[in-house]
Amino acid sequence: MKRRLLLVSNSTLHGSGYLDHCQQHISSFFGKDVKKVLFVPYALHDRDAYTKTARDKFRTLGYDVSSIHEASDPVDAVRTADGIFIGGGNTFRLLKSLYDNKVVTEIRRRVMEDGVPYMGSSAGTNVATVSINTTNDMPIVYPPSFAAIGLVPFNINPHYLDADPASRHMGVSPEHRDRFQEADKSTPCSREQRITQYHEESDTPSVLGLREGSMLLVEGNRATLLGTTKARLFTRGKPTVEYEPGSDLSFLLTDTH
Template sequence: MKRRLLLVSNSTLHGGGYLEHCEQHVGRFFGRDVKRVLFVPYALHDQDGYTRTARGAFTALGYELDSVHEAEDPVEAVRRAEAIFIGGGNTFRLLKSLYDNQLLTEIRRRVLEDGVPYMGSSAGTNVATVSISTTNDMPIVFPPAFAAIGLVPFNINPHYVDPDPGSRHMGETREQRITQYHEEPDTPCVLGLREGSLLLVEGNKASLLGTTKARLFSRGNPPVEYDPGSDLSCLLTR
């Protein structure tokens, strides 16, 4: 399999700028062979402003950035893309726009068959997985289905946060929400990516990058913690 994915938990880490915390990983991922990156800003309402932010970050890294929302034919833009980056925002809005513009199948084909590098951040990471069922976002719009691009056979929960023992909040913790998800039959495992963590997938190999641990949830089993640098290739064969 030709897939190359960089799945980032968050675009901005506290105290830093847009993609600043992962810029070295981004540069290594796209390398020098990629000259232009196709950006998908559908997760935010202000797509022009979002594109300016992303373009500034990628220009600083030495890449030209084109936005799919500026293209006359979004499908053709994906077909011609050297690399794809889908940014964060509202996951429901993002997935609905991908369906509306008929991009899910084309992105999947370009990544899995042609080996086009795919980077996602937050919502862009969510839509790379089996479904958006483990997103943190509100359903402000309704996509035709929760099924996502399916570049990996599991789900991710970006921005994963641990329970705060000192909190008086009585709502469910993130872990409890994921446990509720696994009460449904035939649900895949969920990788909780804390802020500052990234998952690199190259073919059938997956590695945890960044500065924070990740927490893996699978149906009927206790959660497992993984340190940065861990081999998570087992997730690709589940």
Template sequence: MSSAKRKLLLLSSSTLHGTEYLQYAVREVTDFLKKHEVSEVLFIPYALRDHDAYTRKVQHPFEKMGFKIVSIHTFPDPAKAVHGAEAVFIGGGNTFQLLKKLYDHNLIEPLRKKVLNDGTPYIGSSAGTNVATTSICTTNDMPIVYPPSFTALQLVPFNINPHYIDADPDSKHMGETREERISQYHEIPGVPPVLGLREGCILYVEGKKAVLQGCNGAKLFIPGKSPQEYCISSDVSFLLTD
């Protein structure tokens, strides 16, 4: 599949402390969808069990931005819904549950083709960002269900750790830091880099170009190298070499 047509907006989270759902990302989401002349967005609510309630939650901010939300769970044929979508939004929740549902409904390849071949805009938040990457191996979620594979949509050739948290030097917690857990992942031969998106960080991808947006930066982990800091507006297109 070609990657030249991909259009991705990958959010670390849907909500920042003290703000409403998607409030911090209104400008980025609006600009992204308007740029690609989208009026209706297909929402995939599989990361949570109550699909109706989740859809209502998502409809409000999107309607305020001027976009209609339709949920995939209301269609008798989910693959047909993907095929006809102007844009796709996959929200947060449990990543294992989300990925299992995508496999259960045979949506992995239809979504990949829709985004990579057709150039359909894709927005992911938290779990929706996790499944856009190579695998869900760097999610923070508990494995409450077991998907047939950890391999995800592979819209980008690396992994992301949403909600990345820096170690607190004053904390008395003796468990592993997020950086240590990612380092343990990189003990496995052949696994990809991991981009740690702090809360409020957004990765914007257009074809072979990738730039950090939002209101916070990211930390990049590459096997065998020291972690690197990247601030907002940083060009991280080198991660797309696939």
């Protein structure tokens, strides 16, 4: 398995510039052999502006960027790419466009068989997994399926957020929230509760909650947590587990996950 993936939680951290917080990881990930990266801007409406943002950033790292939306044949653009970067935005819009342009299978083949390095950020990380069932985005368009590219056998929740005990988000006060969660659960407040609802469904894979500032590096059958924040793993029917940056998460790549 030649697979090489850099799956980033978020593109912009605490007021730094676009992809600044992970730029050293980007450079070592694409390395010196890749000269040009194929950018997929499908997650945002203004693809030209988005491509300019990505192109400007990647140029500072020494990479040219071609955008799939500028190619006459998107499948051919994937077929000839040396590296792929799928940016964030709306996950539903992104996945629908990947299907509309018939590139889902070709991206999977290039990454899994040819070893083309794949970087995703936010929505671009969601679509690298089994499905988009654990995106945070609003379902503004209807994709033909929630099944995604499937480069790893688990799901990711990017921008993972811990519950804020002081928050009155959703209008449920903290003391009431516990009672309410027991009694009714019809207003899930926290990200953890949402993922727990996902695992109420049968045959649902593990979900790795990637907090902002963290990313997952996959090289063949090895997976390593990079960045500055811990990640939280949710597995159906098991307690959740926290992992420190640097943790070996290779076990997630086996089929049982």
